Amino acid sequence: MGILDWFSFRKKETTPEERAEIRRVFAARYDHFRLLIQANTRAHELIGELEEALRGFTPYGMHYVHTLCTRISTSIFQMVRHLGELNHHGHDDLVEVLESINENIMAEIELDTPQTHGAWVMNLAEVGRDHVDMCGPKMAMLGEAGARLGLDIPAGFVVTVSAFHRFMEVNDLGVEIERIIQTTDERDRESVFLASSKIMQRVMDTRLPDDLAESILEAHDNLHRTMGSPPDLAVRSSALGEDVEGASYAGQYRSLLNVDRGSLLNAYKEVVASKYSRQAMAYRMNQGIRDRDVAMSVGCMTMVDALSGGVAYSRSPVNMRDDTVSIHSVWGLPKPVVDGTASTDDFIVRRQPFSVVETLVADKKDKFVCSPQTGVCRVDVMEERMLEPSLTDALAIMIAREAVRIETYFGTPQDIEWAVTADGAFHLLQCRPLMQMTSNDAVALPVGGLPAPALSGGLTASPGVGVGPAYTVRKDVDVLSFPDGGVLIIKNALPSRAALLDRCSAVVAEQGGMAGHLANVAREFGVPALFGMKGVVGNFENGQLLTVDADGRAVYTGPVESLLVEKPRQRIMRGSKVQDALRRAARFIVRLNLTDPESPEFKPSNCRTLHDIMRYCHEKAVLEMFQFGTNEEFIEAASRQLITDVPKQFWVLNLDDGITPEGMARTDRTVLLSQVDSFPMQALWEGMQAVPWEGPPPVHTKGFMSIMFEATVNPNLIPATGTHYTQKNYFMISKNYCSLQSRFGFHFCGAESLVSDRISENYASFQFKGGAANTERRILRAQFVGGMLEDLDFRVRVRQDNVFARVEGLNRASMGFRLKVLGYLITHTRQLDMIMTNSAEVARRKERFLKDFEMFR
Numbered sequence: 001m002g003i004l005d006w007f008s009f010r011k012k013e014t015t016p017e018e019r020a021e022i023r024r025v026f027a028a029r030y031d032h033f034r035l036l037i038q039a040n041t042r043a044h045e046l047i048g049e050l051e052e053a054l055r056g057f058t059p060y061g062m063h064y065v066h067t068l069c070t071r072i073s074t075s076i077f078q079m080v081r082h083l084g085e086l087n088h089h090g091h092d093d094l095v096e097v098l099e100s101i102n103e104n105i106m107a108e109i110e111l112d113t114p115q116t117h118g119a120w121v122m123n124l125a126e127v128g129r130d131h132v133d134m135c136g137p138k139m140a141m142l143g144e145a146g147a148r149l150g151l152d153i154p155a156g157f158v159v160t161v162s163a164f165h166r167f168m169e170v171n172d173l174g175v176e177i178e179r180i181i182q183t184t185d186e187r188d189r190e191s192v193f194l195a196s197s198k199i200m201q202r203v204m205d206t207r208l209p210d211d212l213a214e215s216i217l218e219a220h221d222n223l224h225r226t227m228g229s230p231p232d233l234a235v236r237s238s239a240l241g242e243d244v245e246g247a248s249y250a251g252q253y254r255s256l257l258n259v260d261r262g263s264l265l266n267a268y269k270e271v272v273a274s275k276y277s278r279q280a281m282a283y284r285m286n287q288g289i290r291d292r293d294v295a296m297s298v299g300c301m302t303m304v305d306a307l308s309g310g311v312a313y314s315r316s317p318v319n320m321r322d323d324t325v326s327i328h329s330v331w332g333l334p335k336p337v338v339d340g341t342a343s344t345d346d347f348i349v350r351r352q353p354f355s356v357v358e359t360l361v362a363d364k365k366d367k368f369v370c371s372p373q374t375g376v377c378r379v380d381v382m383e384e385r386m387l388e389p390s391l392t393d394a395l396a397i398m399i400a401r402e403a404v405r406i407e408t409y410f411g412t413p414q415d416i417e418w419a420v421t422a423d424g425a426f427h428l429l430q431c432r433p434l435m436q437m438t439s440n441d442a443v444a445l446p447v448g449g450l451p452a453p454a455l456s457g458g459l460t461a462s463p464g465v466g467v468g469p470a471y472t473v474r475k476d477v478d479v480l481s482f483p484d485g486g487v488l489i490i491k492n493a494l495p496s497r498a499a500l501l502d503r504c505s506a507v508v509a510e511q512g513g514m515a516g517h518l519a520n521v522a523r524e525f526g527v528p529a530l531f532g533m534k535g536v537v538g539n540f541e542n543g544q545l546l547t548v549d550a551d552g553r554a555v556y557t558g559p560v561e562s563l564l565v566e567k568p569r570q571r572i573m574r575g576s577k578v579q580d581a582l583r584r585a586a587r588f589i590v591r592l593n594l595t596d597p598e599s600p601e602f603k604p605s606n607c608r609t610l611h612d613i614m615r616y617c618h619e620k621a622v623l624e625m626f627q628f629g630t631n632e633e634f635i636e637a638a639s640r641q642l643i644t645d646v647p648k649q650f651w652v653l654n655l656d657d658g659i660t661p662e663g664m665a666r667t668d669r670t671v672l673l674s675q676v677d678s679f680p681m682q683a684l685w686e687g688m689q690a691v692p693w694e695g696p697p698p699v700h701t702k703g704f705m706s707i708m709f710e711a712t713v714n715p716n717l718i719p720a721t722g723t724h725y726t727q728k729n730y731f732m733i734s735k736n737y738c739s740l741q742s743r744f745g746f747h748f749c750g751a752e753s754l755v756s757d758r759i760s761e762n763y764a765s766f767q768f769k770g771g772a773a774n775t776e777r778r779i780l781r782a783q784f785v786g787g788m789l790e791d792l793d794f795r796v797r798v799r800q801d802n803v804f805a806r807v808e809g810l811n812r813a814s815m816g817f818r819l820k821v822l823g824y825l826i827t828h829t830r831q832l833d834m835i836m837t838n839s840a841e842v843a844r845r846k847e848r849f850l851k852d853f854e855m856f857r
Contacts, residue, residue, distance in 0.1 A: 029086060030655040030734060036082035036621050037754065037761045043075035043614055044760065047590060051523045054583060056573035058412060058433055061132030061140075063240040065109050065582045067293040072589060073102050076610045079617040086624045094604040098613055101588050105610075108584040120163035120212055121219045124156045124301065129573070134160045136238030136297045141431055145406055151428045155226065156233065156301035157219040159268060161240065164295045166212050167272065173206050177276070181291055196278040203273040213265055216300075220261050223302070232258045232370060235267040236299045236430075239275060253280060253296075257335065257376040258303055271298045303370050304427045306419035308390040309334030310344060312399050313434055314407040314414045324357070325349040325400035329390045331381055332367030334417055334429070342366075345390045349400035356393045363387060391420070398426055406431050450562060453554035454540075455533055458508075461493070461519035464528035465563045466506025466548045470540040473497065475790055487546045491537050492793035493518040493529075493809055501527050506548035508536050508555060511759075511793075511810045530555070597623075598797070622752075622765065639730060640671040650729045652676065658733030680738035680753035680764070681731050683816045687823025691852055742826060749826045755815045762815050763808035766794070766822050768829070769801055784842065785829055788849065792818055820856040824849070 050068055053060060080098055084091035119134065127135050127143030135143070135158045146153035168174030177199050184195040208216075224230050237253035254274035259267045274280065275296045310329035316322035328337050328344040336342035343362035350357045364381050371377045391399070399418055406428075407414045413434040419427045471486040473479060482488070485505045490497055493509040498518050501507070507522055507529040522529040528550035536555065540546060547556040549563055556563075573579040587609075594602055594612040597619045607613045639651040640659075652671050654664070663675030676682060729742040739752040753764040768785055778801035786796040786803045794805040807818055828849065 026653060026732065027655050030732075030737060032082040032085040033621055033624075034734075034737070034754075036079050036086075036617060038758075039075045039078035039082070040614060040618050041758060041760050043072055043079070043610070046072045046075065047611065048519070048523065050582070050586060050589065053573075054579070054586060056579050058410070058573075060137065060573070060578065061240065062109065062578055062581065063133050063293060063295070065578060065585070067240075069105055069109055069582075069585055069589070070293070072610060073098075073105065076613050076617075079614060079621075083617045083621050083624075086621055090604055094607075094613065094616070097604050097607045098610075101607070101610060101613070104588045105585045108588075109581050119160055120166060120215045122158045122160055123219075124153070124158055124299065127158055132578075133240065134158075134162065134297065135299075136161070136240055138236070138238040138430065138432065139297065139299045140238075141410070142299070142428065145409070145428055145431055149405055149409055151402065151406075152425060153428050154234070154301035154304060155223060155231075156299060157223065158238065159216055159219075159298040159300065161295040161297045163212055163215070164272065164297060167206075167208060170206055170209055173202065176202065178291065181281075192281055193278055196276055196281055199276040200273040203276065204269055206269075208265055208269070216265060216268060217261065219300070220264055224261075227302070230261060231302045232260055233264065233267075233300045234303055234429075235259050235264070235271055236301070237271050237274065237296060238299050239296045240294055253277070257333070258370050259300075264300070268298055268300075272296050301429075304333075304419040304429070305370065305421060306333050306427075307422045308332065308395075309419035309429075310337040310390075310417075312403045312414075312416045312418060314403040314416070315434065323351055325351070325403050327391070327396055327399055327403075329396075330362075330367060331364055331385065331390050332369050332379075333376065334419060335368045335376065338417060347391060347393075347396040349396055351400070351404060354397045354400055356396050359389060359393075359396075361387055361389050364390065395420055395424065398424075402426055402428070450552075450560065451556060453549075454546075454557050455536055456554040457534060458530050458532035458553050460529075460550045460553060461509075461531040462507075462522035462527055462529035463551050464506075464526065465550065466504070466528040467559050467564065468505035468546065469542070470544045470546050471542050472537055472540070473500070474537075487548055489536055489540065492807065493531055494793065494795060498522075506530070506546075506550065508533050508548055510534060510537055511814060622763070640666070640669050642676075642731070643670050643672050650731065652681075653730060653732045654734070655732055655737065656734035658735055658737075676733065677735055678731075678733035678738050679736060679812070679816070680755050680819055681733045681740075683755075683819035684738060684740060684751060684753075684823040684826075687820035687825075687856065688827045690820070690824060690855060691828070740826075751819075751822050751826070753815065753819055755812055755819075757812070759811050760809060762810055762812070763806060764815060764818055764822065765806040766803070766825075767805075768803040768825075781829065784846070785825060788825070788846070789821075792821060794818075817856050821853055824852060824856075 046068065050072065052058075053064075053068070076098065080091070080094050083094070122131065122135060124139065124143055125146065127139055128147055129140055129144045131143070132140045139158045142153055145151050165174075168177075180195050180199055185191040220231070220233070235256045237255065239253060254271045254277075256267045256270060275294065281291075308329050308331055310327065311334065312325060312327045314325055316324065316326065325348070327347040327349065329347065330337055330342055330344055337344055343364065345362055345364070346358075346360040347356055348358040349355065364386055366378050367381050368376055368378055399420070402418075403414060403416050406416060410431070410433075414431050415434040416428065417430040419429055421427065466487065468485040468487045469483055470489055471478075471482055472489040473482065474491070479500060482500055482503060484503050486503065488497065488500055488504045488507045490507070490509045492511045493507075497507075501522060504527050507518070507527060509518075509529075509531045510533060511531065519529060519531065528548055530548055530550045530553060533553075533555065540557075545558055547558065547560040547563060549556065549560070552563075589610045591609050592611045592615060593608050594606060594615050596602060602616070602619070604613075604616065607616060639653040640663075642650040642652050644650070652659070658676065658678040658681070659671055660675045660677050663671045666675075673685065676685075730740070732739040736756040737754050740750065742749045750767040751764070752766075753762075755762050755764075766789065768782065779798075782798050782801045782803045786798045786805065789803075789805045790796045792807070793810075794807045797804045807815075810818070
């Protein structure tokens with residue numbers, strides 16, 4: 001017998017212990033629901049990362065593919081597990097389908113067993129994009145840039161991933177590290193700190209195997225013979241997964257400079273040990289990346305005797321349409337620029353034609369140089385050079401040209417570390433994708449060559465530029481008139497609008513996020529999409545020609561030719577075996593086939609992809625929580641009565657943290673409204689109480705007689721019978737969650753909402769049914785309520801006299817407004833069914849409702 005069945009037949013008064021157990025059951029169910037929603041959000045974000053990888057603009061290897069697919073699968077498994085805790089019916093079938101899909105994915109991407117007897121050391125000059133799995137993306141991109149673009153990169157070699165696995169074999173070092181990690185509580189900072197210290201010390205204490213040590217020293221000696229003098233090396237990390245878009249690991253691993261032969265082996269171990277630094281371990285745990293999927297390769301490169309050095313950004317990190325190159329420079333080595341420990345000279349260089357448009361010179365009192373005796377050391381800058389620019393305009397333009405060349409080749413804005421020697425030669429030390437701002441605060445300002453945008457802001461949900469006539473879709477009926485090639489303008493990025501994407505040139509929405517279904521499908525279709533664009537609805541006339549620049553987060557009136565003739569980005573992974581494997585695996589991940597929750601085909605056996613399982617789990621979890629809230633025996637046993645001046649009885653069930661400590665301390669099973677700490681409940685309550693109910697509307701004879709007739713044939717409408725229409729009204733709450741089950745007059749209302757700072761998880765659903773009049777009038781009232789909610793971006797389904805509505809993906813303020821409207825409708829739609837055949841009275845009520853809604857904005 002399940003826990004629901006156990007409680008359902010208990011009719012006697014429950015004891016305090018039983019009530020405590022019921023509260024525990026409720027809290028546990030809510031926790032599973034919350035964790036399922038979080039896993040759903042993670043999975044959407046990871047699928048977005050997979051879709052970006054399929055475009056092929058950034059180099060990656062099979063380890064990245066395997067790790068990404070594993071992380072997606074893990075998130076889906078978490079959803080399935082938590083759904084099973086909410087409702088075990090069909091759980092075994094769902095697990096079986098998930099396992100089958102995972103087998104199909106793994107068959108396409110399964111990694112070979114790590115090879116420890118292959119190439120332990122590779123010449124950097126021979127490393128390129130095909131060596132990401134052996135040398136990590138940092139060294140692979142550097143070698144690729146040197147070989148394909150003819151750039152000067154340091155001479156050197158890479159100690160590969162195979163060498164790392166060979167090192168991990170010594171005395172079962174890898175097994176010991178795995179044991180320590182498995183026994184570490186990732187939520188406990190002190191536990192992670194102790195594990196990090198223990199592992200790093202274990203790595204440093206382990207002697208390199210003789211064959212590996214000999215290979216590393218032999219590579220150094222070969223470099224010595226080639227150069228004619230003993231080289232001092234920069235020893236740098238190049239781990240798998242490092243510097244890939246979305247997982248940069250920036251600054252989390254060690255780099256050692258000016259390392260000689262005698263210190264080389266120890267330096268190699270230091271870099272390997274830094275894989276287990278506290279910050280790197282925490283990063284992997286937070287991202288759900290397994291330790292075994294991040295192997296460490298190490299680049300060993302000759303030091304450059306830099307006259308000046310620094311960092312260059314091929315575009316602005318904060319304005320994606322600002323294509324000026326920014327250069328940050330100091331005298332000597334670029335170390336203080338990278339570390340952020342020194343003031344820098346800043347140069348802004350414009351393209352086409354290249355010219356320095358702004359120079360800011362810092363007071364540079366010291367610099368870092370290589371010393372044969374002491375290694376890298378800080379020395380004073382001569383006084384006459386402290387305020388002298390560390391670059392001439394000609395050198396700044398040269399660096400900018402090379403930055404643009406690198407960006408053009410790799411297809412994404414670049415973060416470049418460079419050095420210039422005394423002979424004026426440019427040396428590339430590192431390049432990686434530039435992490436640009438994508439938050440709502442990163443507004444794309446107009447730059448040279450572009451007109452001022454009509455609107456700017458929001459976030460890029462799907463990249464690209466689209467031009468077409470504006471068309472605002474407010475209701476489902478508007479879809480019928482949507483023009484081919486139109487710019488779809490909507491308030492909320494509803495999944496149902498995906499049906500228009502094959503006819504869109506671009507999408508602009510006031511609300512929505514990158515993790516949403518519409519964003520995912522837009523990226524799949526290659527349709528530019530810009531979400532979070534405040535004020536776009538109502539700002540443009542239908543038919544007005546617009547240019548939507550999703551990358552630059554701006555909307556322009558008319559065509560903007562300079563945006564339409566941009567050079568295409570080079571897909572450097574196109575045609576590679578790695579991308580082909582990811583594409584084959586994506587067939588079992590991305591596509592959504594299970595779209596209609598009302599269809600009898602909406603069941604586990606029809607799930608063909610991981611995305612199908614995501615959709616199934618999400619829909620069934622929401623339904624389960626909604627239905628769960630209607631079980632009165634459960635709620636009554638564990639709830640507290642809300643003390644207000646409202647004559648109706650309201651009871652509150654605290655699932656987790658929805659009542660303040662003062663409220664929980666009360667011993668009389670009551671709670672004050674001021675002691676309720678639930679955002680969605682407070683919003684609903686404000687709407688319910690904002691305007692006093694005026695009582696039933698004036699009735700005419702037909703309406704009154706309809707009610708009298710219904711009362712004679714429907715026993716549920718006779719209060720004296722003690723039917724389910726006289727039940728109490730219940731709130732289930734936590735700080736971010738609320739479910740209301742209520743009887744008002746002769747109709748039932750149910751509302752449920754989750755509102756947090758994670759916009760993609762937010763939703764509100766509403767159910768409305770019943771009434772006192774005949775079927776025709778009840779149906780008309782349901783259509784009246786549904787129409788008003790549809791105007792507020794709810795997805796609405798009306799079945800006879802039942803209304804089901806849902807809205808999702810809105811920020812806290814927008815959700816609060818809609819919850820207040822729901823609360824208002826719960827209070828003010830009772831007994832409206834008796835006037836539904838009086839069109840004038842209906843119009844008057846609607847006008848009154850819309851006017852009252854304005855007080856909630």
